[in-house]
Amino acid sequence: MLSKEFSPVSVHDCKALDLLATSVFMLDQNGCICWVNNAGQNLLERSARSLQGLAARHLFEESDVFAHAFDAILNEHFSSLGLLAGIQKTPGQNPEKLLVNVTLQRLSYTPWSVILELREIEQHTLAERNERLIKELEIYQETFRNLGHEVKNPLGGLRGAAQLLEMELGDPSLREYTQVIIAEADRLQELVDRLIRPGQGNLNLSLINIHEICERVWALLKAEYRDDITLVRDYDASVPEMKADMAKLLQAYLNIARNAAQSLMGSKIRDKPCITLRTRILNRHLLLNKIHRLVVVVSVIDNGAGVPEQLHDRIFHPLVTGRPDGTGLGLSLAQDFVRQHGGLIEFDSVPGRTEFRMLLPLENR
Ligand SMILES: Nc1ncnc2c1ncn2[C@@H]1O[C@H](COP(=O)(O)OP(=O)(O)OP(=O)(O)O)[C@@H](O)[C@H]1O
Ligand SMILES: [Mg+2]
Structure with a gap:
């Protein structure tokens, strides 16, 4: 982000900004583009002349989100603000979409009201x-x-x-x-x-509370592993109800939780075996190249030995297993069910802490 002391008083002062790799736009009090640096023109593949006078919100997919942020800056609720947004690179029939980090900063004592910076999000994310x-x-x-x-x-x-x-x-x-x-x-x-079986059949949607699923998995693990594993529940009560296929999500979450329990039982660890079932909500999260306003994260965290290094890249592939009696179908089925909900299963694993999380978008559900 440009320093707060940056206060150009003329276009001439802005010339140094042409040397930056970050795209910089000077906006007037109506949010219209007055000046754009070279990086900005390159990013949008448009000339300075074609951008001048354009309302900056029209660059964004969610123009209302940008407009709100711009108002908040202009009305002095914040002096600077950052957000993640999608922009349309080239207008027309096949607009190319680009994800960018957006920073807005209020300017004082300059001909412009707000400075807008756009940074393209790294492709290998x-x-x-x-x-x-x-x-x-x-x-x-x-x-x-x-x-x-x-x-x-x-x-x-x-x-x-x-x-x-x-x-x-x-x-x-x-x-x-x-x-x-x-x-x-x-x-x-x-x-x-x-x-x-995977992939077949439509979703049987109903309004569900994700914690019902967590509680069912908790009860099943409790019955199966009794005192061998400490079970912790860490729920975010603000997670709203969602439309989902209860049976499929339950199966997916159970497959993940069973793996955690099997890993704990199968390896010698120093601490008492422990599984945490956790729910959280994320605002404006990037999921499968799309920004979602609300994403529910449903995790299983264990303190076992971790996913073997050689399995990391292909753990979700069918028939990939690290257990002698495993079929290697549990995670591939779980991933398939979560994908059918527009979501994704991710994991991080180091010895002593493994987290598998189901990320489920909430909008339109
Ligand atoms: N929490 C975990 N900790 C350590 N390893 C894990 C964990 N979860 C999964 N794994 C590894 O990933 C492998 C694949 O899991 P997956 O559920 O797809 O198949 P499986 O458990 O071997 O067999 P199945 O679920 O079909 O009975 C497991 O065999 C295990 O080696
Ligand atoms: Mg399994």
């Missing part, structure tokens, strides 16, 4: 990584789904043939072998069914 992950997941799921359908039919035939064979067998001791075939076919069938 978490948001971009997440978007790549989602695309990867969609490809994986499609592949596995197709494979599942291919395996399903011959598997049914195999099981049926084993049953017929069993009926023809004179020696009952040989049935042990057909039973192995039938049991293994059933196990594979179950796996295939789980692979095919």
